Structure formats: structure tokens, C-alpha cells
Amino acid sequence: MVNGEGATWGQLWGIGVGPGDAEWLTLKGLRVLQSVPVIACPQNRQGEAGMAYGIVKDYVRSHQTILPLHLPFVRDLGELQQAWDVAGKQVVEILAQGQDVAFITEGDASFFSTFTYVAEAVHRFAPLVEIVSIPGVCSPLAAMAALRMPLAIANEKIVILPALYDISELQQALAWADVIVLMKVASVFPQVWQQLAVANLLEHSSLVEWVGSPQETRYPTLTDLAHHQPPYFSILIVRRHAYQFCSPA
Amino acid sequence: MVNGEGATWGQLWGIGVGPGDAEWLTLKGLRVLQSVPVIACPQNRQGEAGMAYGIVKDYVRSHQTILPLHLPFVRDLGELQQAWDVAGKQVVEILAQGQDVAFITEGDASFFSTFTYVAEAVHRFAPLVEIVSIPGVCSPLAAMAALRMPLAIANEKIVILPALYDISELQQALAWADVIVLMKVASVFPQVWQQLAVANLLEHSSLVEWVGSPQETRYPTLTDLAHHQPPYFSILIVRRHAYQFCSPA
Numbered sequence: 001m002v003n004g005e006g007a008t009w010g011q012l013w014g015i016g017v018g019p020g021d022a023e024w025l026t027l028k029g030l031r032v033l034q035s036v037p038v039i040a041c042p043q044n045r046q047g048e049a050g051m052a053y054g055i056v057k058d059y060v061r062s063h064q065t066i067l068p069l070h071l072p073f074v075r076d077l078g079e080l081q082q083a084w085d086v087a088g089k090q091v092v093e094i095l096a097q098g099q100d101v102a103f104i105t106e107g108d109a110s111f112f113s114t115f116t117y118v119a120e121a122v123h124r125f126a127p128l129v130e131i132v133s134i135p136g137v138c139s140p141l142a143a144m145a146a147l148r149m150p151l152a153i154a155n156e157k158i159v160i161l162p163a164l165y166d167i168s169e170l171q172q173a174l175a176w177a178d179v180i181v182l183m184k185v186a187s188v189f190p191q192v193w194q195q196l197a198v199a200n201l202l203e204h205s206s207l208v209e210w211v212g213s214p215q216e217t218r219y220p221t222l223t224d225l226a227h228h229q230p231p232y233f234s235i236l237i238v239r240r241h242a243y244q245f246c247s248p249a
Numbered sequence: 250m251v252n253g254e255g256a257t258w259g260q261l262w263g264i265g266v267g268p269g270d271a272e273w274l275t276l277k278g279l280r281v282l283q284s285v286p287v288i289a290c291p292q293n294r295q296g297e298a299g300m301a302y303g304i305v306k307d308y309v310r311s312h313q314t315i316l317p318l319h320l321p322f323v324r325d326l327g328e329l330q331q332a333w334d335v336a337g338k339q340v341v342e343i344l345a346q347g348q349d350v351a352f353i354t355e356g357d358a359s360f361f362s363t364f365t366y367v368a369e370a371v372h373r374f375a376p377l378v379e380i381v382s383i384p385g386v387c388s389p390l391a392a393m394a395a396l397r398m399p400l401a402i403a404n405e406k407i408v409i410l411p412a413l414y415d416i417s418e419l420q421q422a423l424a425w426a427d428v429i430v431l432m433k434v435a436s437v438f439p440q441v442w443q444q445l446a447v448a449n450l451l452e453h454s455s456l457v458e459w460v461g462s463p464q465e466t467r468y469p470t471l472t473d474l475a476h477h478q479p480p481y482f483s484i485l486i487v488r489r490h491a492y493q494f495c496s497p498a
Contacts, residue, residue: 016390023277026267026386030276108386110393110400117402119494131495133394137275137357137384141265144359145382151359152411153366157418159426160407169406176421177408245368246380 009129010095012122013102014109016136017055019233020212024137030059032134036100040091042114043068052104067094067101071114080117088121095122095129108138112162112183140181143208143235146218148246152179156241167191174199180238186230193226196238205238220244258378259344261371263364265357265385266304268482269461273386279308281383285349289340291363292317301353316343316350320363329366337370344371344378357387361411361432389430392457392484395467397495401428405490416440423448423487431485438479442471445487454487469493 013032018024025033033039033056044050049057049068060066069087074080094101109115110133119131140160144151152158156178161169163184170192173180185192185207196205207219210233219225222236262281267273274282282288282305293299298306298317309315318336323329343350358364359382368380389409393400401407405427410418412433419441422429434441434456445454456468459482468474471485 014394018275018384021277023280024275024384026273026275027279028270028272031272108390108400110390110398112401112403113399116399116492116494120492123494129495131397133397135267135273135386135390135394137386138390141357141359141384141387145263145384148380148382149359150362150365151357152361152409154361155411157411158407158409160401160409162401162404162406172425243365243369245365245372246378 008098009126010097010099010101012091012095012119012129012131013100014113014115014119014131014133015102015104016108016111016113016134016138017052017104017106018137018212019107019139019142020055020210020216021142022055022058024142024212025056025059026134026136029134029136033059033102033104034061036064036102038065038067038094038099038101040067040069040101040103040118042071042105052106055106056104067091069118071118084117084121087118088125091118091122092126092129095126108136109133110135111138139183139211139235140237142211143237146208146211146216147206147220147237147244149206149239149244151181151237153243163187167195170195174201174238178240182236184232184234185236186232186234189228189230189234189236192236193222193228196222197226201238201240204240204242205236207234207236209234211235257347258375259346259348259350261340261344261368261378261380262349262351263358263362263368263380263382264351264353265360265362265383265387266301266353266355267386267461268356268388268391269304269459269465270391271304271307273391273461274305274308275383275385278383278385282308282351282353283310285313285351287314287316287343287348287350289316289318289350289352289367291320291354301355304355305353316340318367320367333366333370336367337374340367340371341375341378344375357385358382359384360387388432388460388484389486391460392486395457395460395465396455396469396486398455398488398493400430400486402492412436416444419444423450427489429487433481433483434485435479435481435483438477438483441485442475442477445471446475450487450489453489453491454485456483456485458483460484
């Protein structure tokens, strides 16, 4: 594939680096991460390379260029779209020079990930660019490993609700699924706790904060957490049928 | 922790090795896999080390012992329970000698995995054994990476239905979720195809067979697959809202 000036386009990789522990990176993720000249990543609020970079920074080589992208934590779709476009153009500029770029993202690159938006913008501006994503460990699976429970077995039905769900959705999920995962539950935690208390499910519900990082905290039940305030990176799992193979460490 | 004879118990690890590609193993998975004296794995139908072993065999070292366990593909719960117990006892025998065991499993160890049952049996026979599972890449995320689509973004709700679901469950999921994943869809594929046709969702549905392995096959839409017979390792994803960032390779 050649770009407008007749040169070959670089390739864009999306690499899920896992939700916290650096060793959750896959072998393929590591190989590609170390093979590219430029590593793009979301910025933190200070404009520096953010959490995804923090996870894998020990694997980055000194000759590699880090490209922190402004991808703000806001809900305004217009502002987001503009940020994705700007980020996409920054990446396309490098790809147009024939250089490969790896965009790194926490968790998995297909699972509620910023990578999707940046990739879409790159594809819009430079449709000939090849975009390949490398799967990784997603936070619900990491959380269940930390809790020493399965996410699901046998004929269990799973529902995963995103961060900004309507609380009424939870009611529907509780009526139907065996396993319910609530992503980034912090902003609605008091209401969720109330609903779980009413449904008599507090003992079947667990919370994991900062999974895989040094400050990881696990709450195997929610019984005593009526007034708890979880941080942003929190995941809540309701398991209607108990199944634990070891006491949580 | 000491066992009945006063010796120290070995530790049991569960390692998700990913659904196909050997490079989907995580760095932690590789480190632990290569550190244990004994690697346990499900047998294939010929009684040899099966698919999970096939995925990682190039990483196994010559001094490591492979322990293939009989974990049959049957639905009879009595027969399954007996097989899990026998397998659990075989693992406990090694742990009782103070040797660590890594049980390897396709995909992720918390996600519809045989590891859960073996771990439960080990815990029942030897409650002092420490059991730790290492998360891995699960097949839905690998399939979406192969299709070059996100599994979910923004406020999309996900439903994951297990292999042996009642077909009426699909109707409920279609009425509610934005993304529906059908695990190991082979046995009910004709009925599922019919339901998706009626719901006008064939163009929003994709099938991935043998994800990550050399025989991987991707069908970005199901339009022409009325008479298709997918193999056992097939995953079907309905994405109500199209979002593709690159043409599938």
C-alpha cells in the first residue's frame, strides 16, 4: 500500500496490555511493541504518557519514540470526536512516513477501548493503512482470577454492562443472567449497592479495584460496603451461583 | 502449608493459554509454565495431551512432565463429576509431593473452562493447596480482533450465551443487548441462522472458526451461510451497530 506521495504506509497496531499487571502482556503484544519505532498511548491529565504506558514502560526500548495522545475523559461527543480526529491525524502523519505505530491500551483493545476510536479516525483519513489489533487480558477475567472464582461455567449466561449504564438496565440483567459484570462502577455504586441489597445478592457480589496493580483491592462480598466509594478503576461482578475454588488470598 | 505427612504442598496454577495462537500466551503464563515440574492438561480423544498442550508445546522444556487428564466431552453430569474427581486426585498426588502443577487450558481459565472443575476437586481433596489462576486471552476478544471490529464500545451492552443454550434465550438477548456472543455455536447453528434471518441481523452477524489457529476462518456476515456447518470451535457475534475500522484481511 502506498500513500499519496508514492511511499509505503506504515501499519497501525492496537495492543491490549492488560488491566494492570505488566506480565499480563501477551508474547505477541511484547514482540510487536518492541518492533515498532513509535508507540502511541493515551495521555494522563498532566499530558504525559498515561496508564497503559505505565504498565509496559519497562519493556520499551530507549530508541523508541513515545507519542502521548490527548484523549480526554469527557462525555461530550463533539469534544471526543474532535480529540479522536486530532489523535488520528497525528498517527497518520507517522504512518505516512512509512513508520509502524503501536497504539497501546489498558485491558483488551476490542473491549470498551479508546483504540477503536483512534483506529476508526485513522481508517477514515488513510483508508489504505492496515490496522491489526492484538488481543489481551480484559479486566473482568483478571478480576475473577484475583477473586479465585470462574467468571462463568457450564450453561451460565453472562451480561456485561458498560460504565455509563442506566440503573434500570441492572434490574433487567438481574432478572435474566447468571453472571452480571458492571464495568467502572464507581459513579453509580450507591444505587447499585441498594439494588443488590433489595435483590438479596450482596453476598453473591464482589468488587475488585485496580486489578493487577500494586493497590489492587478485593472485596469478595459487598455486605459491608454500603458507604464504600470505589475508585474509577473498579469492577463489580454478581455471581448468582457461588463457585469458589480457594479462599481469596 | 503442610500436607498429611508434614511436607509442604505444591501449588496449583491455572494458565489460560489463549484460544489458538501460541503467542497469545501472557508473559506471566509463560514464566509460570516454564517454572513448574509438572504440566497438567486435558487429553484429546486419543488419550494424548490435547489442544491446550498443542498451543504451548514449543515453550515446554524437556525436563518437564506432561500429565494428560481424562476430561471427556460429554453432557452426563455424573460421568463428568467422576472424571473431575479422578483428575483432581491425580493432581493432588503430585501436589502432595511438594511439586507445583500448572494446569493449562484453551482461552482463559475463568471463562467456561475445565480448569474450574479440576480446581474445585483439588480444593475439596486438599483444602490447604494454594490455587492461583493466571488470566489469558478469551475467544470472543480474539475473534473480534480477527474481524477488525470492537466487541463493544461506549454504552453497548454485551450478552454472552454458553454453548448449550436454549434457543429461546437468543430471542431475549436479541431484544435487549447491543452485542451478543454465542460460544461454540456449531450444534445449534441452523436454528440460530434462522432466527437471525427473521430478525434481519444476518449482515450484523459474524462467525469465526478456529480463531488463532492455522485453519482460522472468518465470515464477516452470515448472509450466505444458511447451509453452513461450523466446526466445534466456532464463535458467533451479533453486533447490532456496525463499527469496523478496516476491511477484514
